Each structure stands twice: as structure tokens, then as C-alpha cells.
Amino acid sequence: MMSQFLAKEGVKNLHKPGEKLVTTHCCYCGMQCGMHIRVNEKTNKVVGVEPRYDWPVTNGKMCPKGVTAYQTVDHKDRILKPLIKKNGEFVESTWEEALDLIEENFKRIQRESGKDALSVFGGVSMTNEKCYLVGKYARVGLGTRFIDYNGRFCMSSAAGGFLKTLGIDRGSTVPWPELEHTDCFFIAGSNTAECHPTSIQWLWRAKDKGAKLIVADPRETPTARVADVHLDLKPGTDSALANGMLHILIKEGYVDHEYVAKRCNNFEELKANVEKFTPEYTSEITGVSIDKIIKAGHIYGMSPRSVVMFARGVEQQTKGVDNVSLYTSMALLRGQIGKFASGVATFTGQGNGQGGREHGQKADLLPGYRKLTDPAAVEYVSKVWGIDPSEMPKPGVSAYEMFDEMLNGTIRGMHVICSNPAVSAPNLEHVWKGFRSLDFLVVSDFFLSETAQFADVVLPATTWAEDEGTTTNLEGRVIHIRKVTEPLGESQPDWKIIGMIADRMGRGKYFPYKEASEIFDEFRLATKGGKADYYGITWERIDKENGVFWPCPSEDHPGTPTMFQESFGTPDGKANLAVIGWKDAGEIPTKEFPLFLTTGRVVFHYLTGNQTRRVDFLMQQCPEPYAEMHPALASKYGLADGDMVKLTTPRSHMTIKTRITKAIRKDTVFVPYHWGEELAVNQLTSDCLDPTSRMPEFKVCSLRMEKA
Template sequence: MSSPLTETEAGGRAFAAGQTQCPFCSVQCKIKLEDAPTPEGGAALRARGDDNAASEGRLCVKGQQAHQHAVSRERLRYPMIRREGRLVRASWAEAMEAAVKLFADSSERYGPDSVGVYGGGSLTNETAYLLGKFARLALGTKYIDYNGRFCMSAAASAGSKTFGLDRGLTFRLSDIPQASCIVLAGTNLAECQPTLMPYFNRARENGASIIVIDPRATSTAAASDLHLAVRPGTDAALAAGMLQVLLEEGLIDETFIDSRTRGFEELKQRTLGQMPLAQTAAFCGVDEESIRQAARLYGRAPTGMILTARGVEQQTDGHLAVREFLNLVLATGKIGREGCGYGAITGQGNGQGGREHGQKADQLPGYRSITNTADRAYIASVWGVEPERIPGAGVSAYEMMERIHRKEIRTLLVMGSNPVVSNPNIVLVEESLAKLDGLIVADLFLSETALLADIVLPVTSYLENEGTLTNLEGRVLLREAVRPAVGEARHDWMILCEAAQRLGHADGFRFRSAEEIFDELRLASRGGLADYYGITYERLRQEEGVYWPCGEQGGGGGLMFEQDFAHEDGRAVFSSPPQTVSDTKAVSPAYPLILTNGRVLSHYLTGVQTHRSPVLEAREAAAFLEMHPFAAGRIGVREGEWVRIESEAGTFYARSRLTSKIREDTVFAPMHWGGAQNVNRATLPHLDPHCKMPGFKTTPVRVTSCAAAPEEAVRLGRSLVRSPQGRATRE
């Protein structure tokens, strides 16, 4: 492996080239940054894929341009404080003193739970761990959650209930070509994780059947053998229908069921007594024969995999929908051996590691439960405090916004997230943040959320901040720094350490490097479900990634559940809830279309980083609404014109994009824009009762044509993010 840093002498030590990894999706492709000459005789950075076990050296367009936002002139280079309604430059001493005063005043006047912490799934493992420790020890608050709640919570809770443990993939990426049948439910890999597509292409070359379940005929669906264009929100019923076929035709593995699972008889009775398959097909909007074909292909295959993503999970019954697909995995015994398993396609760069070590409301490091007495005692021993010092469980990310709205939370720290764009029911979120006594935001740019802040703290980018991240297959990777910090920007973990010290908690926050934090994380995770104890920076440098769980004896194998599942009895658990129809899927004459949202290839999350890349921004500069030409014709919408999209929650604007590759009853909008182009202005605040996932995929809406480009859409779609420093005011 090459040295992570290449030194050049140009007025001091400058890091211009070296190995890093993409900050975007969960594949975490390795990148080689190189100095490339420009036509003008200067030098610029150029990125190319570097060999690694996950993407095998491939790099998508986002990874190729990722460095552009890191070197953008719009990077925050110094702290800012709001004075007389304007964000103005401040010193670090002023900013930290003001932030700590907000924390302390709020806690003294209203109690420690009046302070909230909101994290992100792109933070390193070290920062995610430290953020949880900071919230619970330095602030003493139970209110901490993160934007991964909107990404992985349904799959995580379903995996935990079914297997006793949540990990994105239960198999290795290298196992995919050995699968004889692969079901891709609610995932558009070709745009969201394009560097993984060659694995699936190899499987097809080996004779595998690919089944795609998606209301849109995506690029991924184009590469499939069978596409089920399911009505949004009906995935649970579809999976239950497939199980019905498996039972009717005897395509189950009774030996596996008897020896390695429990709960099958209850599920069998429910399935045999459920609605006829023809009725299920009508409800799902697909033909009965396609459901039978999908079930037969998967059931008869000697090996097989099922992978889900946000299309299945971002529903108010997302937890149960995933469990219905897991029933298929268990019923056929397709797990714990090569070419088999279940996978949840993680969205964010550290969506896996970010949910393992303490920034979730109900969780402690190592995937320990905050409500479990033994877990609390162990973490307390690592932190050197009594278990009573650790607060209890808080609430989910959106529920925190509701508590802010009720003024139960008075001060909020946001680190590595943009909740004013990513939450459902944005109108309430904006009202909530405006009610805060203090909003502190740590970010790379003046995001939509940072523009509302009282204090803005500049943080280092992925090129500057060393740390570990865990990719979708549970492989822990070390990302080294290849550039110095920009301006006065500081590492996010350093900000937390200084804030904790100013709050009088220096003893637990005297870290001098990310590696020192990781060493404590290792100890905190020791013996937990997500055990990192056997992983070290030295080992990561030598092996270029190690799978968890990896305990004292080493471990680190990528194939899960070969012998036992993680429940105490070693068995997996079937789910057999009554078949239900969620009310959030209901359309009406007032709101006749179903709005679903998602990602596009050129952008990432709320676009805070990718909108600063000239190349990526040029590919997709504004939000769009994808709709079927027949649906558009009925309401008089023409290609490329501005449309207004309304739900019971609110309104957003986008340009129409007509295509026959979507269901007539469905419209699709990407999630990467803020302001009046923010799709989540229309997303309803209904939450999954099991995991608190909002129903991003199933909002009933109406669409109307705009005679002219709405000024508010053009102005608020991008320009707020582009505002000069100090010009924004809280509305």
C-alpha cells in the first residue's frame, strides 16, 4: 500500500496528493488523488479509483468530483456568531465561549434535557462515538439522535428483531456473483451505488436471475430479468404474497426452519389465511403471475439474496415490510452460506458505523441498549462514571423537532447534518428551529440549517480529517488525512473535546488524536454486538479494512450467521403480524397521486457538498418531478415546465420531467434541494411505530402547472445556500 501522504515543498508542508476514500455513499470507494497540470500551466487535483476490496478500483462520477467541494471557495473558514440578526466573523474563543454559555444557561434554567444533539451518518466512527459521549456526559441530556434515523432505522430494527443483530450485509460483496437469484427491492443501485453493479452483472453472467421491485423503471430495473412495478407502500403485501406462493408450491427449506428458526407455524397460519393472491396483486398494482414468477425464481434457486433499500424502508410500515422480506430469506434457508443472505443497502457514507456507537437515541457504543442494565454498567465503567450518570433513552430525530416546537428542547447542537431539508414536515421544522434559544451548527458550508444558526463552527472535510468509517458490508476502513485544514476549520472531534472541557468535563475528553478516540471506542464496543475490539489503526493500515464483529480473538469474517444467529437461543425469528394497509398510502380526489422521493446519481443527501461541485451541479442544477405522460396530460402539465406539488403538509416546486418509466399513479422527486424546491415540504410527519421512520415514499399529493417560474422556487431553491457570509437572517 502506498503512503497515505505525498509531500510537496511550496512555502511549507502541503499535502496535494495521496490515498483517501469517497465521502459519499456506503461503498466507500478508495481514491487516489493526483496533481494534474492545467492548460494554463497550473496544477489541479485529479481523482481516480484506487484498488480496494469493495469497489475493486471503480469510482463513480461523484467520487471523481468529491474533492471539488473540499477545495471550494465557499468553505467556511472561520467561526461565525449572529449579532443584530447577521452572522459575522468571530474568533474560536468567542464562538466556543458563546456555545458553552448557551448549553450551560439552558441546562441551568430548564434542566439538562433542554439541550439536544443532532448528528449525522457521514461522521467518522470516532466522532459519532464522541458525540454520544458528549451528549450524555458533558451535557447530561437524553436527547440525541441523527439523520440516519431517516436512512437505516427500518432495516436496522427489522434485522435486530429477526437475527438478533443489525449489519448492512450478512454476506460479502464478493459473494454476490455466486447467487442464483437476487431480489433488489426498493433500491436503484445503478444510480445510488453504481460501483457495485459489476458484482450483479457477474451474477447474471453466471446465470443468476435478477428481480427488481420498484415503481419506476430505473436503470437498475433495465438490467433485471423481472421488474415488478409495485404501487408505492405495498411492499409488505407483495413479500407476503411471494411467501404464500412458496408455501403453496412447497418451495421452503423445512430442515433449516426446524433447526435454526422459531415462529414459523404462526406465520404459516397467517399466510394461509390472508387475502387471495389475486387480491394482493390488485392491491400492489402488479399482475398475479409476476408475483408467482418472482417467488418461483427465488424459491427454486439453490442460492439467493434479497437486498432492500429506502424504497421499502422509508414507509410508515417499513419495519414490517423488511421483516416480510426476511421471512422469505428464512423460509428458504438462504442465509449463512456463500451466495446467500440479506442485505440492507446503506445510504450514507458511514450509515453503518454511525448507528453502532452511540448517537442513536436508544443506543450505547457497540450496539448496546441504553435501557439494558448490564450494558449501561459496562459503558459507565469505560467512561469512569456511575451508571446513573448516563441518561435514559431519548426520542427520534423528527420527534426532537416536535419537542423543540413545544419548547421542551431550548438549545440544539447540529453536527454534520442539515435537518431543515432532510426532515419531513419542513414547515414545522423551520418554525421549531426559529423558537430555539440557541442553535449551534458545525458544518463545512452555510447549509440551510447553518443559515438559521446563532453560532456556526467550521469543520474539516474528508480530505483533512482522519478517522474510520464502516462500509455497507461491515468492513471498517481507515481514511487518512491528505490535506491540512482550510482556514481556521477544526476537526469535529476537537470541537467536542474543547466544549466538554469548558463545561468542566476535561477528564473524559483529553483526546489528542482520532486514533486515541478509536482505542476507547474499541474498549467500549468490546463484547457488544458490534465488537471492534480486535481492530486497530495498525491492522487497518496493513489489511486495508477489517470486518466486524472482531473481538479479542481476531475474527473479522464477512459472512454472517453460518452457525448461529445472535439471539440467545441462536435461532432467527419469523414475523407474523396481521396484514394491514397503511392509511398514509391512501389517495383521494383532493390528492390523487402518490409522491415518492429518492436520490439521483449526481448528488448526495441534501446537496450541501455536491451543489458546491461545478461538475456535479451542472449535471442536475434543479429539482424535478418525474411523472407519467398520461398523468401529466390529465392535468395539463407539459415537459420542462414548473409545477406546484401540494400535500396536506405543504407545497414545493419543481420542473416537470415526463417519462413512461414510472407508474401513472406515482410521481418522483429527488431529495437534494432545499428552499421551495425541497420535496420534504410535502412529506407528512407520520412515523413507523417500530423505528420512527417517516413515510418519505408514500405521500398523497396533487400537481398543478405554474404559468411562469415561481420566483420563490428559483430564489429559494439554491440562492439561500449561496448567500454571502453574514447576510442571512432568521425568518
């Protein structure tokens, strides 16, 4: 009743006298939940948060992280002034002193070793305006080819799979509110109920109308627990499972042949390829029972409206692009993409995981999802930026591979912006050595992250509530992030920091912005005509229309809530069905390392935990990582719940507590990854990379276990 009252009456009763409400969105995952921030009118301090009931994606729902997100804005750990490391310790400095030091070292490094001796490591928990500017900063401000970003650890395999099959990478082909009309959800590699909990309402609404749920996951997560079929596959076997599903769709007559003939390539090749992926053969590879595979195939095949959804469990593998391509092909065989309440969707992990990967932070991309290897794209963007095309640097390398370049001496300096790869990257000993090898490291952040600990200079950035701009949520809907309060201390928005450094490097004329809106105007123009075309989107339209879906090529264009209704983004307008066989993961269990290790999230923390580990309530709920394992596995090693266990992989080892549960395979151990230093599970994870996306294989590596 209360939620109905608030939805009807608006928000006039949600705040106390002396407070104002600022309408915005959460800073965490790709759901970008709508919220109102409560601000004390006298002090201009953020004092609370209220849900936003007029936001159609989440309808007033918020998760524990979102409810407490405001507490990071005025947190005691905020960096208030620039920090310079002297004799191994950080001391506060003035902006002038910090910028002098950056200018001196950046210029020295490039003078001695060339432009590419500097590098930029970006992130996608920033606005589109900032993400766009990070790419321009690397290529125009510093003139380096070495730029990549933390989305390489998050969304790059989804991007690669969508580009191969559909020709355009947009995380969802269907707007979220339509999902309540879906008849079947096939969710692979996503613990949706914990990792994107405010999206689960659409599943419940659909289930109330009779919808079915199929979940593919090595763990019986809260999502899998309510599934009609739980496909409890071995880690790293998604491509075999997807091929098995394709086999059933074809053999049982569930293919929409008219759709496939008109709109898809490679059907006969796919048909021949999946012939051997019988339920029996698929079961042998995946460990999923034959009955479950057959049941899942029939449920999905008979559903008039279905959505295939996936997340990092599918993508963070050496076969991540293959997995996404094959799961997407399931939706294509059923003729579901481009139709109401149907299609494919990926659960975006970071707040701007969609927009942040479209506009120039990737090593080989320019704004609008243009390729840096395309001369016409280089010429167009160079014109927007006011540089000669000959000045545009060539493509660099992926995020993890930049650490190789550090260790071989090619990269000598780096600027890390809104990212924490000292926790988020795989094989962390290698990453830490890379940071230690640098001549000079600058980090922009609002908390002293594990990565910032390696820095020579740390620059105080603002939180999401202290600046304005846009982000793109997991649907592809561009939304408005509003400034709530003034920057704390001497912190500055990332776009201003970039401008100050570019000016010191003699490139200030290319970064003349006084307001974030000026960046947005240039950003729109830079995307014009690209696959990710934002040109027709304005802040005014976003506010009026509750967000605008890209592509939106002109201001009179309605935007594109449902993708691919008429054609796909490929040269011939047809989707490419995936013809992909089966191969093992980059690292599989051996006699010495006989178990699977896989990693993931918990509902109370976000990414590396640099923000959420500072919120008391969230830390009380989940204060430390744990090794989740089946009772049978624990018994084999003489372990009880809460015992300390030593986990060892071919790279390193760590010791943490056990958590015993029947909700996981007997050959698999799960560890959440939100902690750093000796509690960082990425000390153990594999640095095998997907050959297309260059995504590390976080979800599969071999493990040895012993009681500590």
C-alpha cells in the first residue's frame, strides 16, 4: 500500500522540512536505479536517499548498495587534497605542486622514450562525458596509443559476441519493462537475484503470468533456486551447453525457419556443426543431466516470447565471445530478436558499462563505436577534435596486456582514472610488479584504493553526486546524472583534472570546457553517424522522456528501445549464426590442481569494494571473502564451516574461511572478489585471455585445497 501511495502522490512527503530532493540515479551497477538524494538546504550536505517510483526500469526498488550509496559522498576517508608520495609516505600538497610534478615527469618520460611511453587506464563507473574525454585525453592530450579500461575485465566478451552475430553491441535488444510479458527466461552465468536484484521484479511479474525460468550456473544461486530447470554445468562448458540447446531446437522443430531464412546467415553450417551435440554428448562435457538438458530445450523452444540473458559467468572465459555468440544464436533460431518482450540481454556490471565501452576508452575504438583502424572514422573524429588525422595514434593493447608492456619497459608512466586494477585484474602478482616497475604513476580517485597505494601522485576526484552528465544503463537507455552537492574539499571532476593535465602538456586548447554540458555537445557530434549514435539525444530530451535509447541519429528521432526490428548491424543486414565447436578452458583441473575455482559477486559489495567496504552496514553483512564449497567436498578435506582453508592455484595462494553449502557443484569452489591485498582472490585467477575480446578467464582456473 505504501509503495502504491508514493507512486501516486509523488515524492512530496519523502523528505523532512529543511531538505531538498535531487532526482538522479544510483552510482553502482548497470540497472542505474532511480533515486532522490536528500540534501540539507542549509549545509548543502547529502543526508539520505529515497527511491524513485516514477523510474520505469526499477519502479522504486533499490538494493542494499544503492540505499547506502549516499554515505560515500561525505565519508571520512575521502581524499580532500592532492597527495604526493615522499619517502614512501603520502603527504598533502597543493594542486599546483602536484601538477608541476606530473608535468615534469610526463614530459621527461615522453622526451626520453617517446609518446607511447605514457598510458591511460580508464573505467566505466563514470559518465559518458568523462569516458569520452578519457579517450580523447590519451590520444590528443598525451598522444599515446596505450589506453584501455576496466570494462575489458567486465563487458568486452559480450561486446565481441554481439558484434560477431548482430553487428552492433548494445547490451539489451529489448527494453526492460517489456520483460513482464516474456514467457521464458534463459539466464546463463548470472546470479541475478544478488547481482542485479532490482531487475528480478520483472521475472516475478512474468512468472505470475506463467513464465518459465531456466538458469545455467555451477552454483545453485538464489536465482537458480527458483528456476524450473537448473543446468548445473561445470565451469567453462557454456559453449557445449549452448550447442546442445541449438541441437534440440533444430531436432525438435523449434526453429523459426521463415525468420532464419530471411534474416540470418550460416544456418546449414550451424545445423551440421551441432549435429553431434546430442543431449548425451552435451551431458558428458557439461556434467548436466540428460533429462535437464532435454527439458530446458523443450521449455525454451516452445515459448512464444523468450529472452536469453547472461553476465560475467558466461563472458569471463577464454571462450567468452564464443559463449555469447552461441547463446545469441539460440534467440536467432527462435526468431526472437527484434520482437516484443523477446531477444537477448546482458546484465551490465558497472554503472556505465554500456556507454563507457562505446566512446573511445578501448584500445582500438573511437567515439560512436568507430574502429580506430577505419581511415574514414579517424578522419571524422580528427575533424571533430581539431587535429590532423596523421596525429591520431594507432591501436594499443588490452588492459591486462598493458602490464606486460610495463614490465618490458615500453610503458614507463600511467594515469589510472576511476579504476582499481590492483584488485580487479587477474594474476595480481604480475600486475603489482607492473605498477612497481613504472617510473611514474598518477591515480585519480576519491578514496585511496589499492591501486592508489602504488601511485606517486593521487589526485582527489569527485563522487557521482558532485558532478553532472549522462550514463547508459543496461537497456541502452541514456539517462541523466544530476549534480547533487558541491565537491568536497579540493576534489575536482575527472574532466577538469584531464583538462588541467592536458594544459600542462601543451594541449590545453583541445580541452576548453567550462561545463560538462559543453563536453556532451562535442560528444554527441563525435558519435554522429557511428554505430552507437547519440547525436539526437539531449539532456532536455532525457529529462522529458525518462531516458532516450540509442541509436538516436537526430533530435526528431524517437530513439530505439527495441533493436534490430528490421535489419541487423552487419554489412548485409543479416545476423550471423555462430558455427563454433567445443574446446576446453584455458586452464582445467589436473592431478596437482584437481578442483575448479570460480569467482563472483555478493549483493552487499560492488566491484573491488573500494567504496562499499567503507560503508559500515555493508561490511557488517559481508565483512570478508570466503571459500564456498559443497559439504561432500569439505568432508573430503576434513573441513567444517568457518575453518580456515588454504587455496592454491598455479599462480599463488591465499587463506580464508570456508562456507559450506549444498548449493554448489562438488568439484567447484567459489570466492567473491571484492577485497584487496592478501584477501584478493585475483591473486589466484588465470590470465588466459579470450583471443577476440582479450577478456581474462576469471571464472575458470584449477585449484588445490588444504586445511590451514
